[in-house]
Amino acid sequence: MEEYITKFSNYLRGEKNVSPHTLKSYSSDLDDFLNFLKKEKIPLRIRYIDHLIIRRFLASLQKRGLSHTTMARKLATLRSFFRFLCREEDLEINPALGTRTPKIAKRLPKFLDLKETFTLLESPDERNILGLRDRAILELLYATGMRVSELVGLNVNSIDLLGGVAKVWGKGRKERLVPFGTEATRALYKYLKRRETLHPGEGEKGLFLNKSGARISARSIRRLLDKYIKKASLSQKISPHTLRHSFATHLLDAGADLRSVQELLGHASLSTTQIYTHLTTERLKKVYDKAHPRA
Numbered sequence: 001m002e003e004y005i006t007k008f009s010n011y012l013r014g015e016k017n018v019s020p021h022t023l024k025s026y027s028s029d030l031d032d033f034l035n036f037l038k039k040e041k042i043p044l045r046i047r048y049i050d051h052l053i054i055r056r057f058l059a060s061l062q063k064r065g066l067s068h069t070t071m072a073r074k075l076a077t078l079r080s081f082f083r084f085l086c087r088e089e090d091l092e093i094n095p096a097l098g099t100r101t102p103k104i105a106k107r108l109p110k111f112l113d114l115k116e117t118f119t120l121l122e123s124p125d126e127r128n129i130l131g132l133r134d135r136a137i138l139e140l141l142y143a144t145g146m147r148v149s150e151l152v153g154l155n156v157n158s159i160d161l162l163g164g165v166a167k168v169w170g171k172g173r174k175e176r177l178v179p180f181g182t183e184a185t186r187a188l189y190k191y192l193k194r195r196e197t198l199h200p201g202e203g204e205k206g207l208f209l210n211k212s213g214a215r216i217s218a219r220s221i222r223r224l225l226d227k228y229i230k231k232a233s234l235s236q237k238i239s240p241h242t243l244r245h246s247f248a249t250h251l252l253d254a255g256a257d258l259r260s261v262q263e264l265l266g267h268a269s270l271s272t273t274q275i276y277t278h279l280t281t282e283r284l285k286k287v288y289d290k291a292h293p294r295a
Contacts, residue, residue: 001037001044005030008084021149029077036060046091051098054078058099068102075101111245116234117142121183123228129194130211134224136184136191137208137216140166141240143184145247145265148218148240154207156192161185170266178264 005027012018012026036057037044054075061071078096085091112120121138125131141151150168158167164185165177180188199213200206206215221240229238244265251261 001034001046004046004085004090005034005081007088008081011084019149025073026077026080029074030081032061032074033057033078046085049082050095054096054099058102071102075099110238110242111249112234112238112242114250116232117243117246117250119232120228120234123231126190129191129197132187132191132194133198133208133216134228136187137221137224138228138243139184139187140180141243142247143180144168144178145244145251146178147244147266148221150266152206152208152216152218152221155205156195156207157205159188159192159207161189161192168266174266176263176266 008030009023009027012023018026034044036042037053040056042048042053057078058071058075061074075096079094082091082094082096086094121135121142124134124138126135137151140146141148144166146166146168147170150170153169154166160166164181165179168176168178170176195209198209198211200209201213204213204215208216210216210220218240225238225240248261248265251264252258
């Protein structure tokens with residue numbers, strides 16, 4: 001079994017060119033399944049696995065109190081794994097196909113209104129280099145809607161200040177160009193003028209650096225966002241992804257078409273972007289209920 005997992009990991013890394021984060025998720029899910037087989041004393045032979053064993057695995061996840069979302073992701077990993085083995089002719093039938101995906105309750109993404117967004121963006125103290133960096137990070141996240149993983153992967157040459165565009169590597173290592181406006185340009189220009197004062201290491205190409213001069217991590221972005229949420233006295237609990245949700249919601253509220261927002265976000269499917277139309281519809285309903293005399 002382990003040899004097939006290694007083979008699959010090599011395929012994901014080499015042919016599919018998935019991100020390290022995605023590879024880690026796949027590996028974690030498959031390790032979980034492998035540990036379940038060992039614990040249940042199920043033979044670790046690939047042809048021995050059937051849909052009943054996979055159902056037992058899902059039942060064990062439920063007993064552990066894992067969410068339906070996590071269970072659905074682990075099942076999707078198994079489907080991909082066995083599909084790969086079928087393609088490689090190591091297996092004839094995908095045993096995961098006969099297993100139903102756990103129902104996932106649709107949760108509307110949290111987003112900030114315009115006033116909250118501007119308060120957050122203006123929180124960093126621009127009198128020092130770290131404040132300039134943080135302002136540039138926040139402005140760029142909101143201006144582009146990019147994922148934090150995409151932002152930390154940016155290099156200095158990924159940014160075109162004159163053109164107002166950033167070259168982003170998204171999920172599946174797909175490249176896209178995303179525009180940004182004057183406020184993000186201003187913040188980036190001020191940060192880049194003083195980036196060298198963070199003493200980047202030799203050959204360090206990362207756009208955003210930590211105080212040691214190395215490329216900033218996603219965890220550091222989470223920490224700095226927590227700091228500015230407190231500073232801005234925002235009551236709701238938000239994550240770096242909230243700025244992405246706010247970006248999409250504000251664009252749709254202002255009349256942007258769904259297809260353009262899909263391209264800006266780097267969504268492979270339009271159905272993923274459609275979740276934001278529910279947000280704008282909910283807000284329209286509230287306005288209607290409050291304002292219409294016959295509501």
